[in-house]
Amino acid sequence: MQASKLLAAGVFALSAIVPLAAGAAGYPSAPVKLVVGFSPGSTIDTVARIMGDALSTRMGQPFVVENRTGANGMIAARAVMQAKPDGYTILVSNSSSITVNPLLYKDLQYDPLKDFAPVTTVVSVPFILTINAENPRVSGVHDVKSLVELARRNPNTISYGSAGNGNLMHLAGAQLATMSGVQMLHVPYRGAAPMEAGLMSKEVDFGFDTLSGVPLIKSGKLKALAVSTAERWHDLPDVPSVAEVGYPGFDISFWVGVFAPAGTPPEVVERLNKEIALAAEDPAVRARLALQGNPSTQPSPQAFRKKIEDELKQNEALIKRANIKID
Template sequence: MAMASALMLGGMMPGAVMAQQAAWPGKPIRLIVPFPAGSFTDTVARVVSERLTKSLGQPVVVENKAGANGLIGATEVARSAPDGYTVMVTNSSSVTINPQVYKKGGYKPKDFAPVTLILEAPFILVTNPDWAQKHGVNTVQDLARYAAQQPGKISYGSAGPGNIAHLSFAMLNNRAKIQTTHIPYKSAAQAQMAVISGELDTAFDTWSALPQIKAGKLKPIAVSGVKRMAQLPDVPTVEEAGYKPFDATFWIGLLAPAGTPPQIVQKLYSSMQGILEDEKARAALSQQGEVVMIDPARFAKRVEQEEASWGAVIQKEGITLD
């Protein structure tokens, strides 16, 4: 009798699990951001949190778990229960680059279930205007010329070793066959201020540089994508300057722990699709980059491809952080 009861219970388990998944979400959801409050990624996450809260009918609460270029927060998500109650908004560095430069890190890309890409943006190669005028640096070719004359003298910054902005400049060094000096900061915002103040010469910056460019505090000389930015139509791509191939595009995406049920992943993706019809949310995101919602399968393929492409840069540069 006991065995029969157990078999009946076992037979009911799949149905019970499906019912539980169908009822998801039944409680608040944690939205982990592996970067500080006020950061580029956090700004996007706040928009996502508001939208998902409305769509799913449960609070989606942002938790900032900053440190080690996103490693700390992403590791927590990778180790969380795959039940849909812990998800993450993060950038491409933490997913495709960190596992390759932190050999003792706590996760691999396969430890996540990609939900959707949210936005993508090229970097803007900016310089300090006074420095650029002093040394005649108005283009990438000018920067390469000066770097060739003064190996290692040009300083550039990023949000930390192994950050995608760091690797983008390392890739430029490779393409242009120049030597420059990397100065790591705790955040992209700090690196940006260092260029404005003249503490740094140059950096690959995010779209947050646009107001500073408009104000004349930063000078743009190139963008890192394969096409020009609509906001900076007169600024050429690095490829146009003759350094091919060159595509360093930064993205922000929504991911869950690997093993999260497909029904939940799909429901999250469907809920995110609402941003495309939400003028307020879309306008807020458009200040950070180009809104690009792609489905889980396409996002997973994008992660796989970028893991390989950045891996080639990391291997060539011999970058390791532990």
């Protein structure tokens, strides 16, 4: 009797394993949902649609974008965290939702490393340190050094805008202030577009703008002093990086990355990592991605996890140094 029970248990266990292995080997055998926590037309949404189109072609099943906006990407992250871990519900999100929100929000309801299986990044996007040259408060500013010196002479008066408290734009401004040892005034807005409008209307003196500011820079309405990444941005080749002009180690950007729910078969996660990397190497796909940021994938899911771990530590240290808090 005991032997028959053990045999039945073994058969049951095997039956549970075999479909999982078969599903991983034949993945995908049905449409895949890409859940995006940001609005249509945003960088994250656009990258998801570019990659979704490419993966649909490569893998023979539709990869369909579903926008679940709100709470700086947290609503979408929670939805994917609770989804069945079979590779058919995938999160496309940004670094702020994964490596900043967990450090600031007590009611986040997800752990970026325990509740998700990181797949890969797709693009890395710089911020652009920008001023309005017609703003009389910064009329003498022509580079990062002169901006810092102005702030040094006027402590806690020279202001920088951001897309909100704790946003990566905020962290970039705080990093510049802490590295230069000056006091600057942070002015949070409700998003990147309102912050850019604040620059245009001279409400704030500078900001780490998104790539949406490039046309304004090229038309002369805004002036770019530096980019936030270690390397220059290909569309503004004459604009130096902050690191180049006296702040080595300054390297802040936001990436767009792909995540599966924790417990997704490793074979599925590995397959997605490889297919996204191959898709990003296609010249046509790469050209489309380059309009949104620097195409940048991770060599393995493990490498992406390590990147997230490192950024969480770096951001935590910066948030403590700058005393950034969310009420």
